[in-house]
């Protein structure tokens with residue numbers, strides 16, 4: 001595909017997909033930036049009661065989990081971040097990044113994508129291949145209160161020769177749907193689902209969404225390996241607990257793995 005003819009994001013299309021939720025978000029679209037997550041972390045916009053969303057047609061230094069890069073080519077993906085502010089007395093958010101994965105999964109399911117699954121903590125897979133990645137980073141300080149920068153990258157139409165650093169392989173929306181939505185419509189639909197799921201999460205915590213996450217657990221009851229900084233753990237993936245920690249049945253008993261610098265693989 002010639003990536004010079006890609007469909008650009010437009011605020012009207014996003015608002016149309018959001019419908020009555022359009023007023024919840026303030027949207028900024030940039031042709032290019034280093035990383036939408038870095039921008040929101042470094043320069044959080046002043047709060048005006050709306051959720052600020054920053055989308056970029058292209059990132060020059062997109063970041064992934066575990067220090068990985070998130071590559072982008074114009075038109076190949078949807079890349080955006082939003083600044084989600086927590087209520088003043090909120091606890092440190094447990095399971096937040098899993099909830100974001102769930103919202104992306106629901107959006108895809110509503111679009112008719114089949115075989116959507118979640119790989120703990122928050123990769124979105126289609127038939128075992130990665131379609132979307134999520135990077136949640138907490139931001140606080142200077143009297144601003146606790147907030148999360150929620151960054152999402154969704155592959156729309158990857159170049160055939162894209163060399164991507166992903167152990168499970170990648171896929172894109174164009175391979176899953178005969179008529180994929182425009183990037184603007186997709187952004188609006190994901191934001192609408194995020195609004196829905198984050199409201200539930202804010203009111204009732206991850207426990208209220210745990211069952212929905214487990215239904216989509218890509219590795220349910222399968223033997224897995226956890227690759228950490230210092231050690232490796234093997235066991236059977238039992239699911240997640242109310243904090244979003246992974247539960248692993250090992251030879252030594254049930255172990256809880258917290259989302260950190262760990263990677264999950266099929267054993």
Ligand code: BTN
Pocket residue numbers: 034035036037038059061062063064065066068070078079080081123132133134135150151152153
């Ligand atoms: C991963 O799978 O490792 C997470 C990838 C997250 C990529 C998104 S793209 C928008 C936002 N800005 C970034 O620099 N990263 C996230």
